[in-house]
Amino acid sequence: MTDLRVGVGTSEHRDAVEAGRSAAEQAVRGLGGEPPALVLMYATACYDLPALLAAVRAVTGDAPLAGASSSGQFSTGRLIEPGRGVSVLALSAGPYRFGAASVTGMRADAFSAGRDVSRGAMAAAGPTRGPHSALLVFSDGLAGDPQGLLNGIYQVTGAAVPVVGGAAAADRELTETLVFHDDRVFGDGAVAVWIDAPRPLRVVSGHGWQSHGMPLLVTNVDGPVVHEIAGRPALEVYQENFRYEDPMQELPTPRSQGYHSAHAFGLIEPDGTQLIRGAFVDDDGLIRTFTPLPPFSAVQIMSADQDDLLDVCGPVVADALAVEDPRVMLTFSCAARMDILRDRAPEEATRLQAAAGPVPTFGFYTYGEFARSTGVSGYHNATLTALAL
Structure with missing residues (x-):
């Protein structure tokens, strides 16, 4: 079994092409010559997003890419404020097998969208199933019924497959929110990544309220x-x-x-x-x-007050990292938490990375968080959610 390699890149360059190229090159360098098997990208909606995505894909190639517009991003202990920047995570295959799919039509029928996107992601991962799986989900943050999306996912995956992810945001504005899949930027939809794994995958959440x-x-x-x-x-x-x-x-x-x-x-x-x-x-x-x-x-x-929200960082990280040989922690926090934290918002990124130690953290500020581990419910507001790979 090969080890998972992880690369993280960020840029706050104002030009979309330059920002995308720089962040992607940093991320790919972290793989030590191995090809990327999955790329995650979070970015401000202020960019020319098709140009940004094309610049990233020019570096990462045809590896599956998924992501969302953000209300700020955080990785390896550093916060990128809303309205700025792009963050790119590149993963080698390691012990995992990834498959990505996307759908539109959330506003018309969120349940069907959830059912179709989970089936598509599962199929994209290949015909055989690993002993354990999880589903990573990004959805349009203003497209209707996210719990309905989860209900549709649950009909396909059942309780055995945990779900984690975030709803796309738009720099603390209630304007258009967008998701990314390979070469596409679109709204009114969702992107899902099926993750097959040799060990159980642990989705955790905490809010401090x-x-x-x-x-x-x-x-x-x-x-x-x-x-x-x-x-x-x-x-x-x-x-x-x-x-x-x-x-x-x-x-x-x-x-x-x-x-x-x-x-x-x-x-x-x-x-x-x-x-x-x-x-x-x-x-x-x-x-x-x-x-x-x-x-x-x-x-x-x-x-909740600021200390309530920040104090939950340590327990969430400890719970997420209670797995065998974690190499990266995917984390999703809410724009509501940033609004309450105000000038202390950078502390959340710092505390998450301090608690994770040598394991890099990678996340964005969302308009809602997915964390379903047992039952059907699992859509949150103002909550911190995580999955370690």
Whole structure:
């Protein structure tokens, strides 16, 4: 069995072609002469993305490429701020077999998109299956129902195949978000990478958010709009559970600087854990979530401060690296975390790499994170997720 080789490259050059070429050349050099078997690319949406992708592919060749537009990137302890830069990861085959596929049409039918993209990625990895597998997923961050995408994936993979990844972002703006597959840049879709492995692959997550008060029932919801909680106006109930003296200062609106606040909903799972669902007040004074809450679901109001969010880095890394001979840690963090961390945002990248030691970290800031390890659920907001290879 050959060892996995890893190369990481970054560039903040303003010219897309120069940035792509430089980052790709750095990444390929890290493989020590071995050809890349998989390339991951994250980039600001401010670039000419087709030109950027072409420049990267001119260096990496026809190796499968997957990735997404970002709201900032981080690797080997360094943060690239939103609106800047590209990050490229090159992997040799090592003990793994990779297969990539993509679909469009998430807005029309997210469930079918999830089913089709997972089948396509599995087929691209070849006709034989390794003893263990995982699915790496990137999706358009503004294209509808990401949990529906996961539901479709689950129908194909079942509970045995963990899922990890992130929803594409757009530099902290709610504008077009895009995914990358080989030579294509597109929205309203998803890209998946099937990973066959000789050992179990461990997907982990952690958020650092703290719950307040008793569980509450969502009694009136219309897609992303939450009208009532426990039979009362949702905004009224939400504010009652804030732990700050001036709650409206912490609850953002579309016209405020960033959508994310230090409060969120925690969707209660059967095991008692919470999936974080970020929320904001729209121009009509209604509470909206970035991912719809199911009708009659149980939630708690969650809060977080900067130390809460940063303190979760160490445990997530330790859990992810509790596998045999890890060589790289793929990590996905949320733009909501960056909004709350503010000037301490670079600390997250530093802490992740410090906890990982000699294992390089590679990730981007998303508009939602995938981390499904057992059941169907596994789409998160404001959460840190990871997979070590």
